[in-house]
Amino acid sequence: GNSVTQMEGPVTLSEEAFLTINCTYTATGYPSLFWYVQYPGEGLQLLLKATKADDKGSNKGFEATYRKETTSFHLEKGSVQVSDSAVYFCALSDQGYGGSQGNLIFGKGTKLSVKP
């Protein structure tokens, strides 16, 4: 079945450090891939997405490239800020897939803490 695996946290970085959060997936067909972010005390919100192989999603300085050959969608940012402290979720949507997992399958989340 479809699944998403992301690196376990927590990840602690100093301000201006480089960030990578790994995400790999298993899916039938050609899924769309997403990164969601959850700031403390809030719901999840979409950070970026990519809908086909080799697409790069980007937003707020974050980037992720859809790599079909390695079934990966790693999240990167060149210089993190304290305000980036949050939990990051990788997710996939396998178009047309339904059933008990719904339309979006989430990874377990990676908590990022950025220290000044």
Added chain:
Amino acid sequence: NAGVTQTPKFRILKIGQSMTLQCTQDMNHNYMYWYRQDPGMGLKLIYYSVGAGITDKGEVPNGYNVSRSTTEDFPLRLELAAPSQTSVYFCASSYSWTGGELFFGEGSRLTVL
């Protein structure tokens, strides 16, 4: 600019009590969802709805019920609360099934003692 609104934000229940978590959205989305979030476990889908009058079970539906009488509202009912239902609950909605962009409420933290 309300989006998805959940109430209450916090609630403590005793074992065996019942309650309803309210969720309403003002974006005219057909699709609505209830998730629970347990520490280190990500999000688990409880129930979802593809339109008014249509609901379906997610991965972890036991102990919960839902209804969808209008496009806007999607309440989640907990019957006979158990400690295993202690969690943070999120309601979400989306315009399409395949677009992948879900809009989430701020969450409802429920503790069952």
